[in-house]
Amino acid sequence: MNTSKLKLAVKIGNLEFKNPVMTASGTFGYGPEFEDFIDINRLGGIVVKGTTLNAREGNNYPRMAETPSGMLNAVGLQNKGVDVFCNEIYPRIQDYKTNIFVNVSGSTVEEYVKTAERINELEHIPGIELNISCPNVKEGGMAFGTSCPSAVAVTHAVRQVYKKTMVVKLSPNVTNIADIAKAVEAVGADGISLINTLLAMAINAETRRAVLSTTTGGLSGPAIKPIALRMVWQVAQAVKIPIMGMGGIMNSTDAIEFMLAGATAIQIGTANFIDPSVSMKVIDGIEDYMKRHHIQDINSLIGGMLQQ
Amino acid sequence: MNTSKLKLAVKIGNLEFKNPVMTASGTFGYGPEFEDFIDINRLGGIVVKGTTLNAREGNNYPRMAETPSGMLNAVGLQNKGVDVFCNEIYPRIQDYKTNIFVNVSGSTVEEYVKTAERINELEHIPGIELNISCPNVKEGGMAFGTSCPSAVAVTHAVRQVYKKTMVVKLSPNVTNIADIAKAVEAVGADGISLINTLLAMAINAETRRAVLSTTTGGLSGPAIKPIALRMVWQVAQAVKIPIMGMGGIMNSTDAIEFMLAGATAIQIGTANFIDPSVSMKVIDGIEDYMKRHHIQDINSLIGGMLQQ
Amino acid sequence: MTTTYAKKHVNLLNIIENKKINTQYFILKVQAPHDISNLLPGQFVNILVADTRHAFLRRPISIYDIHPQERTIDLLIQVVGEGTHLLSKLKAGEQVDILYPLGKSFSLLESGKIALLVGGGVGIAPLLFLAKKLYRKGVDVHILLGGKGSNNIIETKNFEKYGKVYIATEDGSQGERGLLTQHSILRKSDFDMIYSCGPDAMMRAVANIAAKHTIECEVSLENMMACGIGSCLCCVTPTKSGHQCVCSDGPVFNTKTLEWNK
Amino acid sequence: MTTTYAKKHVNLLNIIENKKINTQYFILKVQAPHDISNLLPGQFVNILVADTRHAFLRRPISIYDIHPQERTIDLLIQVVGEGTHLLSKLKAGEQVDILYPLGKSFSLLESGKIALLVGGGVGIAPLLFLAKKLYRKGVDVHILLGGKGSNNIIETKNFEKYGKVYIATEDGSQGERGLLTQHSILRKSDFDMIYSCGPDAMMRAVANIAAKHTIECEVSLENMMACGIGSCLCCVTPTKSGHQCVCSDGPVFNTKTLEWNK
């Protein structure tokens, strides 16, 4: 087999990714933070921090707690608002040779729409990830992602104004994630991105207080991988559009598991904190796996789990 | 402070527990398996393996997979049926000086009712734990625990025939666990027990197959503790009846966190596999904590988390 | 005959020695705080590796040998993943948390009988202690060891103390060339019992050969275990009397009782 | 003045020495594979403890001292939990995964100025390197160290190389008796800058004293960190210009900019 011809490219909607390895929103800043460690242009894509219409200060500190094989965060969508993104941040990152997705969030359908409209104007941003699943904000956020009607309302409204690739990021804090995936597929999502963090909590027994200022926060990291994998698998059975899978991916083996379960692309989140160069290792590891298993085209791995 | 007077007893319904430390269904067999390691009579209570009307062989192997800080199981309620329990197992354990709860499961409301009726006759069984949350069976099980109407149907029907302490064990695989807790409280549950395992999955990237024969299984262990703690806290705000809290408890600090979040009793599950004597250490550790924090009566810890 | 099994313990045992055999195998010698003379061949221990993210549960390992006077237990371990890798790095003087003894033993033939022990790869682990016990009872012990190449044929000297050793390697580097199940010794039919441990496919083949010669056959099975003490029902194998736990009803099963095709 | 910060690295560094100071404190000396002369006082590193269940994320540790010629970095660490406990067991010859250098440095006074460095407990960690740099620039350095008892007063000899050392202990076992913030040196008002690191309450008290004397004051803050490089926004502290990241906008902040009561 001619290994120089390994095909790692995948597609979501009409958009081609040079490989399926992306970095997850909120865990990779806007990219420059990682320039010392990796070649950003080697990534399949990056999803920048959750962006809202107006600037947000986010929640008070403490915002982070460590848990067994995972962490809680309660950042609460701190960001400088879509205008600062467009005018100050975008110019600094627009020349990256990778697919930059903006993670769009809001408290009302209108906010989502207005933010997406602004992002639609940016030439070098080929897509958005509609975040209807943030557990760390009082209004909107996760609430949109936990019922079909509200998920449909946001997705449908944004679809009217956003013309490029739109993936919808689902909340895992639901009884039936496949139903919600089907609902947003029906109103025009180009892809589904999952999972966001699981609503969780940490208490300090000594101080008898919640560790996070917000009491609850979002759980991420390897602890949640088995849940994420199950949800990706369930959604892959339910929809025809591609999936960006994530949740606890620490290495290339994890990434391949998500692809076998049905993900077309994968996103690396918390692992970036533990090893800022992990994304490069995941790409290398996927290539090694393909060689070892004589796989020429990575697309044959997608949903390629064999029956028991 | 007079430490000989530490009060560890708690109550659920009319039933007194000598201390809040119990062992969780499916992780402690029927008790005898642990006699080499601990003094069973020191436990607040034990919940025996899920019991159904008729014998069940459970799922095919492999039934277990290890995950980061956790494990998946797909046992699928293997048990010899309620008659064998009453005639063969009960006589061997009836003299334990601890509260023995039978975890009752079924595929139909009728099966639950008939099983509970049989258990109601057993003098030394002071309570049942109604398992409407098992993720590892095709019919019934978790399905009952993921919608309010079906949870209410089972709970209500069993309440008519079961006269002793009845706690209902909820599934964490839902959007709003507090709603379900309130619904079963309204139809006569004496307590709420949570959480059962989270529906999850493992894939072996090398063989490209699911690790479990059933593809998906239930996730337990420290990985899920932050989720369990959050759910106990949410349910504690929503209901007036006591809670048996569980999910990833490995030591006395974890146990105290669950009590601070609102649990009246706690159950130890997966930790029994790693250290079969862990339950004794948890009791000791709780006593130490009470001494160190000058707490005379453990009831003052229940829901005792301080405001941020 | 019903065997009485020793009380189970969970203890921090002292590591007396960690002997590297080659890159794949090592023998961990641990010392128990009390009498171990009632441990039986076929039984196993369950080792808590460490609090790492990758080895959360205990690792089941057969009892390779015991030295009751020194109260030491030998464990023959192959490095296959993170857990066994971490165990391979333990040093004399350190301690390790072990739950033991677990499971049911091989049944022991009486004096004068002839036994064949068939071990593939690290499947030889429960067979040394068995060979020793049988030899001491006056059983005529024959031992067939197999593996890919001579790298996988280890500890033959130790086995030779208790019986005649036969070897098969797939690459022919030692003993007869070919699969262990093709070895000529398996064409003999005068054994009273064949005991076997190794890869699943090998044990099935050995069981078939035994059945053809109507020789009793006991195998030591593996399965994914969580508790090791019969409490979680994770480790079942299908048998004529339904699902049975490999950890507590086994790991040793008479192949007559198994429903291997379910 | 804008400082140019060195490129960040993530590397396995060799452990040259792990020196136990007492039961609570140790100094880990690690060697970098390349030039470290551009590391600055106040900066920190982020250490990956090991793949344990209890220490999943990296642990932020200040740069205690550097030796550019040997390319070694000293880290002064207090054992407080599982992570630091595991670090205390590392041995010379082993390696440890370190992300460095992180964060912004203290601003360095010019020659002839007078500086007071106030360190409580393990808060002295970022101050030695600072004292050394200031001393070498010709600043007149005064150092106030405090703790519960003499067990918490460590490394004074090292500090004495770069300035005059004052000590406060709560139990009076060394230096003046009382809280560090009650030490007489803090009644002097001729400092050009007070640099401080230690428990939150201590730094606030020091900042108040500085403000009263209208002395500039820089503090090195702690916060729960996930990434250490400004990408996760977990470690914010409220400032006059909104939430800022302790890891990348700090850990050193001029107290004028902080909104400590939010």
Ligand SMILES: Cc1cc2nc3c(=O)[nH]c(=O)nc-3n(C[C@H](O)[C@H](O)[C@H](O)COP(=O)(O)OP(=O)(O)OC[C@H]3O[C@@H](n4cnc5c(N)ncnc54)[C@H](O)[C@@H]3O)c2cc1C
């Ligand atoms: C009764 C019994 C006796 C055994 N005796 C020995 C022995 O004497 N020497 C020896 O080297 N090995 C023995 N094994 C196998 C040994 O338990 C596994 O190799 C070991 O658990 C692998 O752990 P790991 O972390 O290195 O590998 P991992 O990376 O965790 O797993 C590698 C493979 O080992 C198997 N495995 C992992 N965990 C378990 C578990 N809890 N139970 C069963 N299998 C598991 C899985 O099939 C997995 O694919 C025995 C197994 C059983 C069930």
Ligand SMILES: Cc1cc2nc3c(=O)[nH]c(=O)nc-3n(C[C@H](O)[C@H](O)[C@H](O)COP(=O)(O)OP(=O)(O)OC[C@H]3O[C@@H](n4cnc5c(N)ncnc54)[C@H](O)[C@@H]3O)c2cc1C
């Ligand atoms: C910028 C900075 C510099 C530091 N410099 C030093 C130093 O030079 N020497 C030293 O001994 N300590 C230093 N610390 C504190 C050190 O990071 C913690 O003591 C250490 O992380 C505790 O880890 P553990 O696993 O031992 O304890 P744990 O049991 O995990 O935690 C004990 C306590 O340490 C704190 N902590 C834990 N994890 C983190 C984290 N990721 N970020 C911040 N705080 C945490 C928490 O408040 C927790 O209650 C510094 C912290 C920061 C933020």
Ligand SMILES: Cc1cc2nc3c(=O)[nH]c(=O)nc-3n(C[C@H](O)[C@H](O)[C@H](O)COP(=O)(O)O)c2cc1C
């Ligand atoms: C600190 C932090 C901040 C996050 N911020 C966002 C965000 O702004 N928008 C979003 O959609 N997801 C956010 N996430 C969720 C991640 O993108 C990802 O869905 C989740 O962490 C699971 O993946 P992981 O386990 O690999 O981290 C955040 C996660 C973390 C840990």
Ligand SMILES: Cc1cc2nc3c(=O)[nH]c(=O)nc-3n(C[C@H](O)[C@H](O)[C@H](O)COP(=O)(O)O)c2cc1C
């Ligand atoms: C192997 C195994 C079998 C289980 N069987 C049952 C069962 O029969 N009935 C039930 O209600 N819960 C069952 N559970 C769930 C536990 O009782 C408990 O709710 C769950 O494991 C979470 O607690 P833990 O993290 O402490 O294990 C089982 C769990 C495990 C790991």
Ligand code: FES
């Ligand atoms: S491993 Fe638990 S029953 Fe066998």
Ligand code: FES
């Ligand atoms: S720790 Fe991530 S931004 Fe500071």
